[in-house]
Amino acid sequence: MGHRNRTPLPRQTESIRRIEVGPWAIELLPGCAYAARYVATQAAIGFAFDSQRGVHAIGSDRIQPFFAMPNGLAFVPAQCDVYSESSQGGEYLRVLRTDGQALAGDRAFNNHLDPRAIALAQHMRRALLHGSIDDDWEAWALALAECTAPGKRSPATLQGSMTDARMRLLDEFIDAGLDQPLGVPAMAQLLGLSEGYFMRAFKHATGQSPHGYLIDRRLAKARALIRDTSTTLTQIALACGFSSQAHMTTTFKQRLGVSPAQLRQMTKCI
The missing domain is CATH 1.10.10.60 (Homeodomain-like)
Structure with a gap:
């Protein structure tokens, strides 16, 4: 899910890579163990590069196992109660607005497959790892937000035989x-x-x-x-x-x- 205030780990790790451009904050969270519990103060878009497993309770009191498919797009609305924990985690992209304007959507989801979102997330990861600040960040963030907007989001792809x-x-x-x-x-x-x-x-x-x-x-x-x-x-x-x-x-x-x-x-x- 679009979560992760990660707990400090007793090992050296890659840093969170973050850039703020216009009304957007874009973060690349490294693949490592995490534990998070918070109420989302603002909506967040997420993208899981890796398959991930753990337990979570997103907008619910029920804690249950989760398995995030690779290349899964996610969304957490503002005021959503989030609990999530994974012993391994996985590399994760998170995108938020910093200007107070709300992102469209009031329902949390994850594991949504969208080819456009995959391409955008890969562009953002490359640019964040390379330390590039001259890329078209605002256009990328806006396009990714459109992938999560109600009415514009294509129907979720079913997993089928890949359970x-x-x-x-x-x-x-x-x-x-x-x-x-x-x-x-x-x-x-x-x-x-x-x-x-x-x-x-x-x-x-x-x-x-x-x-x-x-x-x-x-x-x-x-x-x-x-x-x-x-x-x-x-x-x-x-x-x-x-x-x-x-x-x-x-x-x-x-x-x-x-x-x-x-x-x-x-x-x-x-």
Whole structure:
């Protein structure tokens, strides 16, 4: 959900990256454990880059398990009572207005799949990681707000065959074998689906291909190792399934707009 006043953690972590432009505040929250309980003083738009699991109670007294699908768009209205906790968390984009003007919408939601929102969130993440201040932030934020507005939001995409249980199983399988070659045949076999059906079901549920998701998991693990260890970049590349440090660097630049060395230097400066 669009939440997260995160509790301090006993480890070095990437900082929250934040920019304020015009009437907008845009934040990139790092993937780490968090616990939050608050009443939202203003509406917030959220976007989960990673699959996430934990417990929450959003606008309700009932605490229940949640599973956030990757690329899920979320919205929390003003005055919504929020409780959320995750032992792992995941990278998350949050967008708010700072001029007092309310965002449209009075109902909380998450796990909404919108191709336009995915593209916008990826643009914002790249720009925040790269430290760019000259991008078209106001246009991006306004466009993302339009994706959450009632009446303009496209019908939510159903998860179909990619249930929460299957996504959890797939995440565990990928994370356990990231240092090995992984492919669609093995993933489909794990879930008991044909390759063609698995590829269609996965794209339907997450808005991306299984191969693209596998790359994102490799990047997430590499970023965690860069952040939390002194392991060499070459060792990290091999541990995360990249063929070489150069291959990892190319992928980082293409997906995130920064190199692993730049990201490590940013962490040291915190």
